Amino acid sequence: MGRPPTTPPLMNPLLVFPDPPPPELAQALDLGGWVWKAVDDPDRAVVDEPDEGWAGAVVVADTDPEAAFLMCRRLRKGEMPLEPLLLLVGAAQVADLELRDDLFDDFSLTPVRPAELEARLQHLFWRTGRGTRPELIEYGPFALNLETYQAAVNGSPLDLTYMEYELLKFLASHPGKVFTRETLLSRVWGYDYYGGARTVDVHIRRLRAKLGEEHAGLIHTVRSVGYRFGQSRWGV
């Protein structure tokens, strides 16, 4: 082809708190090949958020627990709760985790051991339905290859129009998350749409039609909120 295809960024960055992170954490992340960006306060996390959203977060709580938990709360309580979130705490802080289960997906003790950090992150991404191979999104029978633009269910190709592909890519990149129709419009369509949120409904309906009866349920309607790809984190 004459033009290079527009390739998506290989991986959205992980959000890392605080800025700067402990040197051993930075080193371990670099070693694992993670793309990351450190931020120092919740507002910064919003401003610096990439278009496709943060891939996940690593929050270090052992130096300033109050700020760290505030950060977690902000990342998790928004319109789109960020996940996976790995919390790093000192051994003495383990008791503080009580009643804060909703703020993180897994935790690990400081000081950071690179092999453990890597294993926990890999496992978290696997569990939240995202491989760490960013060119391939897999979820149950569903697979989406971001390099070739090809989607498949149970190995059979799923032929999509461009906007169907873009919408499915966005939803499937954040399995379990609920998106409002307005968020989907701004994230997937950008500015170039008419007819408002109804446009989203039209395309969701088309995607379900293409997924076929058996797999149409991969895209859930969340009443009076919006849409979600795959199961919610609470398994409902």
Place this chain on the structure above:
Amino acid sequence: MATAGFLHAGPVTETGDERKRNQQDYVLRTVEERGVRLIRLWFTDVLGRHKSVAISPAELETVFDEGLQFDGSAIDGFSRIQESDVLARPDASTFELLPWASPDEPSGTVFCDIVNLDGTPFEGDPRQVLRRNIERAREEGYEMFCAPEVEFFYLAQNTGTPVPLDRASYFDLTTTDISSDLRKRTLHMLEALSIPVEYSFHEDAPSQHEIDLQYTDALSMADSIMTLRLTVKKIAMEQGVYATFMPKPMNGVQGSSMHTHLSQFRDGVNAFYDGGDDDLSDTARSFIAGLLHHAREITAVTNQLVNSYKRINEGYEAPRYVSWARNNRSALVRVPVTKTGKSESTRVEYRALDPACNPYLAFSVLLAAGLRGVRDGYDLMPEAAVNFSELSRAEQRELGVANLPTNLSEALDEMEDSELVRDALGDHIFEWFLRNKRAEWTEYQRQVTPFELEQYLPNW
């Protein structure tokens, strides 16, 4: 929270040109990955017939860049006095793989816009006409959503006296299965082509079926109707039967309609919804008034065949009277009752359309008529409380109820005097259409019909 302010609030990730390029790249990549052997470029002539030119994948990138040049003079309504060459420009957002193509030889399809050699929209292209009307509506903040209910018949063959499959089924049980299998397979194909089906069922007449499509924007819907007609016919042909969208193929049973539900969204919300006790907004009321006021002028476009008027005149549920009602199926415009609070589903149903129309032109004139009513603040006549077909001519006259044109000639007379239709279609199509349809009427008038032979030959 879908408000105008939100419209531009999202991160602007692509410009219009970038999006177009991304769409084209996506298609080129898909063609390569899926090993597509043939790409069908689809467009529509002025009468609404599907046209197709096939190109090889190797040509696709050039055709995206430069368009495909062809001589338009052989296409109905495309001919001009001077330059006859035009360009077909594929609209990459409509690219689909044909679900019935053999897996070994995938083939793709893409709708095209027709442009002049200098790149300006070609005035004879119905898709460009609809684009222009949609663009105008957008300038005023409106986006129309359409949901048609398409009726058609399955017949044993396409010539001679129509033989419905179901009547045959009276003798042969297996043929009933054929028509339900046909519909099932057709729905499956439509869904694979991004055309979601809301409902489908067997209609009242023998062998008559209806497919109701899920609402979408007018341009996508016009494309979808073209694809639907092709798909229904194609699947029928595979089974050795014939599907027809002819408005009135058989005497004594109801014809095929294409009732179409329309709504206008503005700033992301349904402009037809009032929110109060009366579910119709002022916009909805003047939109309906626009449809009714211009109904007689647009009928030649919404019902373009000599045969279309056999359906309109037949009675049954065909709307002969220019009126509106919430629950009166003899009315031209019906306002379906929606559940309280379902603001998004408030809509109006225009009941004159038949499935043999050119959907691009039909949606263009409906949009233009409705929005003219909104723009000029037309007053809406009172809701029809009675079934007009049960009234005498005198009673109808007293109520001031107009008829729809009763034949194509009358409809063309109305159209010819319509500044609204001329403006909506553009001079080129407006004039060509009138010429072509007048000729069709003249030809029809010269025919000695079976009716005449049966009635007159034995007696005179």
